[in-house]
């Protein structure tokens with residue numbers, strides 16, 4: 001029986017969720033990264049081996065790197081471009097040397113993933129992460145005051161944002177700013193308002209097409225190296241899958257991925273199939289995307305979202321929400337069966353719930369919520385496999 005390899009993300013020794021917790025959740029693998037290494041620098045073998053030995057001592061395997069960050073110099077093609085590309089290649093070689101063979105990255109400008117509310121109370125009493133369009137637009141127009149921002153929104157959205165902003169207290173404004181600027185777990189950059197304004201200016205003149213060319217250049221440089229040392233690179237989709245603060249987006253749907261696959265056909269040019277990111281765009285047909293890109297999906301994030309007509313969404317329970325998790329997992333099981341390989345997955349995020357409500361946890365990455373998601377997904381997969389035989 002070919003099953004997904006069950007993993008959880010571990011942020012390293014400071015993570016309040018321990019490797020033992022991850023093992024007790026039923027995982028065999030861990031997804032982790034050397035967050036202490038500055039973006040653009042080389043991941044040295046000794047540091048990789050140190051992390052690897054911690055994971056192995058706990059009886060687990062370091063299955064996937066998430067993330068080996070792509071520096072802003074690479075994304076915008078500025079001064080350190082070539083140096084950072086060479087460093088990136090060396091990090092890939094070093095990871096291969098340590099037998100770590102799946103490497104996640106993203107090509108989202110500046111912010112990585114974005115949410116406006118990290119404390120959204122779900123009806124059952126647990127806490128989820130949420131993206132509220134009016135809050136994001138209020139931030140853009142009235143707090144960041146980005147020049148030309150009003151051109152990016154229709155009149156109704158601006159009206160809602162204005163109304164939303166007028167009702168915000170000073171504390172609400174501070175909190176919203178913090179949620180957007182300080183970065184969520186795993187994002188490697190954080191900003192003050194002033195820094196964000198300066199950073200946004202580095203994208204002047206970089207539209208979607210140009211950004212796509214930058215991504216292609218990066219892939220053309222690094223995929224041959226990954227191929228020669230047996231590493232599968234997987235790109236994480238844009239989260240959310242639409243432009244935020246006027247920044248260009250390059251991986252929001254099947255057409256974007258098809259473009260990358262056609263330009264750099266090697267299967268080492270892979271995809272981290274994240275249902276929570278792609279799923280926010282309701283025109284993305286997730287099961288069809290699994291079929292289409294099955295041979296390049298080397299890592300899976302399973303998460304669900306529920307979206308409303310305003311474009312707001314919250315992170316729902318793993319088996320509830322807009323994504324039909326039964327159909328998605330069924331397609332994954334078929335791909336693995338056909339290709340006779342197991343693909344690593346992680347329950348992506350989870351609600352803060354039960355005992356974790358009393359603890360300080362990384363938003364989205366508390367233990368019990370992810371355990372709930374994993375347990376449900378594991379049962380779903382088993383039932384699908386048993387039904388197929």
Ligand code: DNO
Pocket residue numbers: 066067104105106112113185186187236301364
């Ligand atoms: C959020 C994560 C992202 C992801 C990166 C991959 O929970 O899915 O931060 O790790 O975008 O590079």
